[in-house]
Every structure is written in structure tokens, then in C-alpha cells.
Amino acid sequence: MNDKFVGALRIIALMGGIHDYIAISSRELGDMLGMSQQSASKRILELLDKGFIHRDLGARRQRIKLTDKGTDLLRKEYLEYQKIFEMRDYLLIRGIVITGMGEGQYYVTQSSYQEQFTEKLGFEPYDGTLNIRVTPSDQSKLDSLRRGGGIVIKGFEKNGRTFGDVRCYPARIQSIDCAIAIPSRSHYSDVMEIVCRYHLRRTLGLKDGDMVEVRVSLL
Amino acid sequence: MNDKFVGALRIIALMGGIHDYIAISSRELGDMLGMSQQSASKRILELLDKGFIHRDLGARRQRIKLTDKGTDLLRKEYLEYQKIFEMRDYLLIRGIVITGMGEGQYYVTQSSYQEQFTEKLGFEPYDGTLNIRVTPSDQSKLDSLRRGGGIVIKGFEKNGRTFGDVRCYPARIQSIDCAIAIPSRSHYSDVMEIVCRYHLRRTLGLKDGDMVEVRVSLL
DNA sequence: ATTACTATATACCGAGTAA
DNA sequence: TTTACTCGGTATATAGTAA
Numbered sequence: 001m002n003d004k005f006v007g008a009l010r011i012i013a014l015m016g017g018i019h020d021y022i023a024i025s026s027r028e029l030g031d032m033l034g035m036s037q038q039s040a041s042k043r044i045l046e047l048l049d050k051g052f053i054h055r056d057l058g059a060r061r062q063r064i065k066l067t068d069k070g071t072d073l074l075r076k077e078y079l080e081y082q083k084i085f086e087m088r089d090y091l092l093i094r095g096i097v098i099t100g101m102g103e104g105q106y107y108v109t110q111s112s113y114q115e116q117f118t119e120k121l122g123f124e125p126y127d128g129t130l131n132i133r134v135t136p137s138d139q140s141k142l143d144s145l146r147r148g149g150g151i152v153i154k155g156f157e158k159n160g161r162t163f164g165d166v167r168c169y170p171a172r173i174q175s176i177d178c179a180i181a182i183p184s185r186s187h188y189s190d191v192m193e194i195v196c197r198y199h200l201r202r203t204l205g206l207k208d209g210d211m212v213e214v215r216v217s218l219l
Numbered sequence: 220m221n222d223k224f225v226g227a228l229r230i231i232a233l234m235g236g237i238h239d240y241i242a243i244s245s246r247e248l249g250d251m252l253g254m255s256q257q258s259a260s261k262r263i264l265e266l267l268d269k270g271f272i273h274r275d276l277g278a279r280r281q282r283i284k285l286t287d288k289g290t291d292l293l294r295k296e297y298l299e300y301q302k303i304f305e306m307r308d309y310l311l312i313r314g315i316v317i318t319g320m321g322e323g324q325y326y327v328t329q330s331s332y333q334e335q336f337t338e339k340l341g342f343e344p345y346d347g348t349l350n351i352r353v354t355p356s357d358q359s360k361l362d363s364l365r366r367g368g369g370i371v372i373k374g375f376e377k378n379g380r381t382f383g384d385v386r387c388y389p390a391r392i393q394s395i396d397c398a399i400a401i402p403s404r405s406h407y408s409d410v411m412e413i414v415c416r417y418h419l420r421r422t423l424g425l426k427d428g429d430m431v432e433v434r435v436s437l438l
Numbered sequence: 439a440t441t442a443c444t445a446t447a448t449a450c451c452g453a454g455t456a457a
Numbered sequence: 458t459t460t461a462c463t464c465g466g467t468a469t470a471t472a473g474t475a476a
Contacts, residue, residue, distance in 0.1 A: 003226050025460085
């Protein structure tokens with residue numbers, strides 16, 4: 001379906017079009033795709049029509065950048081490859097145990113979140129989270145999770161304060177079922193929070209600085 | 220070129236065909252690719268012809284698995300996506316540790332800067348900076364940071380002297396949170412200054428001439 | 439139920455060329 | 458130089474059907 005679009009999108013992304021507008025002529029794109037200038041021009045029009053790219057058609061050179069929809073399409077493909085090469089249905093994320101700032105506990109104990117956790121994840125969470133600082137080489141995996149998919153726990157308002165959506169993925173640590181929780185409006189961070197029915201530190205005898213492996217299910 | 224093959228190869232791989240033979244009918248494959256049984260059958264023949272898959276055509280059901288060539292094709296695609304997304308949210312800048320001229324320390328110890336660092340970066344900086352001479356091939360990355368974005372630390376006047384704005388980017392060295400600081404009215408330079416809550420030289424055991432990698436967040 | 443042939447319909451590509 | 462028409466040739470997909 002979108003098969004024929006990803007080739008062109010990937011080239012544009014690789015040239016920097018995932019960050020910002022880049023100047024690229026239909027001839028250049030055609031060369032890189034192994035097709036004619038005419039076909040590349042048509043492909044660009046199709047991408048535009050599908051909403052995968054933005055274009056700024058200057059007098060001399062057109063400038064192109066990916067839309068969020070275009071980026072999401074590529075990210076979805078990326079996740080497929082991760083599934084194939086990392087594991088079948090899991091993503092293995094490594095990190096070390098750290099002490100968080102108590103935010104997780106604050107969130108988990110909100111009754112609205114708690115009810116949804118129980119309903120959508122199938123367990124009643126312990127009133128605290130385990131914080132993992134993800135190793136640099138696995139941070140791109142965490143980012144893929146941040147972007148889409150997972151189970152959405154709806155946010156709510158209470159006493160004038162807004163609690164945003166939280167994205168969850170079922171996971172396991174040493175064969176104990178748990179879930180990783182990612183606030184939707186989360187800023188850049190290499191910290192991953194784990195919710196679980198048990199007090200993971202006690203149950204697994206974990207202390208700060210211990211290395212753990214989390215197997216995250218991709219549905 | 221091989222564009223039309225990867226879709227089918229990916230599905231076969233995802234079903235386990237990257238490890239071992241799997242039973243998959245042309246109808247099933249067609250459904251998953253959004254095409255007819257006839258077309259999927261033809262596609263399988265083409266994959267066979269190109270040497271991307273092995274097939275064991277049993278009486279009832281055919282069994283398929285990827286060849287090394289097929290796996291390599293997918294792996295090459297995977298690498299492309301890694302390039303795209305590893306670079307999307309981070310910039311990796313390499314350089315060597317050098318001894319600066321004490322300017323960094325002079326700046327960081329100004330109380331107005333210090334307060335803003337604490338508020339906007341979330342840590343109170345150690346009263347000195349780590350100076351990195353950026354390797355030539357990464358200097359264009361430094362330049363793009365100089366141009367815009369980041370967190371702005373406002374300048375001020377004191378005793379008739381003007382302290383200009385400083386642009387900061389959250390960053391990490393070996394999983395230690397830090398930030399790179401770039402004076403706004405800075406001239407061209409291949410030196411990058413790092414502010415951090417810790418004395419990085421001591422904490423990481425760095426000395427002049429050591430190579431370091433700084434992972435800069437683009438927000 | 440399969441896989442895969444043939445014949446026909448459709449989508450795609452690129453040469454020529456206009457703006 | 459660009460981008461992007463039209464149009465004719467080719468490659469690709471499907472329906473019908475055989476084995």
C-alpha cells in the first residue's frame with residue numbers, strides 16, 4: 001500500500017529532511033531512487049497528496065521536509081525491523097536501577113490511573129515505580145516506544161491539576177510481569193518507569209546501580 | 220530495485236522465516252500484503268528466482284525460509300532506519316579533552332547564570348567547565364547548534380561589564396547528565412564547553428587528550 | 439483445500455516537451 | 458536551469474481456471 005512511498009521518504013529523511021527543510025531536486029531524488037526525473041517529480045506530488053511531506057516550492061529549488069505522518073510511517077517500519085532483528089515480539093532494554101524523584105509514586109496512587117491500570121494491564125500496581133536509567137545504546141528503542149503504540153491510560157483533571165495520558169507497554173523483568181509507563185507529554189529523558197503488582201526492589205532484591213534487562217512486549 | 224521484495228521478505232521474517240522454515244500459503248501471504256493469491260504466488264516465484272528464499276514445496280503446504288541473501292537485504296534496510304532515527308533526537312559529537320583558559324569557570328560562577336542553570340537545566344553546576352576540542356568532522360554539528368534552538372540563559376550587566384546570552388543543550392557523557400553551553404556572541408570556535416553538576420574530570424577520570432563522546436539532545 | 443498458468447486490465451515509467 | 462504535463466510502451470496485478 002504505502003510500500004512505494006517509503007523509499008523516497010527514507011532518502012529524504014536520511015538527507016536531513018526529518019529535522020528540517022532540505023533542498024532536493026526531482027532529478028537528485030530520481031537518481032538516488034534509480035528512476036527518472038519525471039517519475040521522481042510525480043512521486044513527490046503523490047507524497048504531498050498523501051500528506052507525508054511538506055514542500056516549499058521556491059523559484060529555483062524546492063525544499064522538502066517530512067510531516068509527522070511521514071515520520072510516523074518510517075518509525076512504524078523501523079519498529080517492524082526491530083521486531084525482526086531484536087526479538088520476535090519483544091524489545092530488550094537494558095539499564096541500571098536508580099532512585100526517582102517520587103513522581104511515579106504520586107501518579108500511581110491516583111485512583112483514576114490505578115483503576116485503568118487494573119483494567120487494562122490486568123494487575124493492581126504497587127504504589128511506587130521502579131526507575132531505570134536506560135543505557136545509551138538502547139535509548140533509541142525507548143524513543144520508539146515513546147512515539148506510538150502501546151496501551152493508553154487516559155489522563156484526567158483533579159483539583160485544577162491536569163494529569164496527562166500515560167502510554168504503557170506490558171513487560172517482564174526476570175519473568176515477573178510488569179509494565180513500563182511513559183507519560184505522553186514527557187520531555188527528553190533516559191529514565192524508564194516500571195509499574196508492577198509487587199515491590200520490585202524487594203521482590204528481586206534490587207538496589208541502586210544494579211543492571212536489569214526489561215523485555216518489553218510490542219503487543 | 221529490490222523495493223518490491225522487502226515487503227514480502229519482512230512478513231516471512233516476522234512469521235519466523237528468518238530462523239527456520241515456516242508454513243505459509245500464497246493466499247495468506249497475499250492477504251498480509253494486501254494482494255491476490257495469484258500475485259503472492261508470483262512474488263514467491265520471483266523471490267525464489269532472486270535467491271532471497273528457500274522453499275520446500277510439500278504436497279499440501281509450502282514451507283519457506285529466508286536465505287542469507289534475503290536476511291542481508293533486510294538487515295541493510297534495518298541499518299538505514301537506524302541511521303535515520305539514531306540521528307533524529309540526538310547529535311553525537313566527538314572530541315578530545317583540553318584545558319581551557321578559565322573563562323568557563325568565570326562565567327559559571329556568576330550568580331545570575333548559576334540561578335538560571337539551576338532553574339532551566341535542573342542541576343546546580345560545578346564551578347568549572349569541561350573543554351572539548353571537537354573533531355573536525357563533527358564541527359558542522361557544533362555549528363548547527365550555534366545557529367539556534369536550545370535553552371537560552373539570559374545575559375546581564377554587572378560592574379559595567381556585559382555578559383551575553385548563553386545557549387544550552389541538555390547532553391550526556393557516558394550517561395552522566397550535563398549540558399553544553401555556547402555563548403551567543405561566540406566567534407567561530409572548535410571548542411565546546413560542558414557544564415555539569417559534577418567535576419567531570421574527576422568523576423570520569425578524564426585527562427587532557429582523552430577522547431570523549433557527547434550525546435546532545437535536540438529536545 | 440493447494441500452486442501457478444494464461445489472458446486481460448491496470449498501474450507505472452520515462453521520453454518529449456511546456457512553462 | 459527548474460517542475461510537471463501528456464502519451465505511449467512496459468511491467469505488474471487480477472480473474473478465470475487447470476492440475
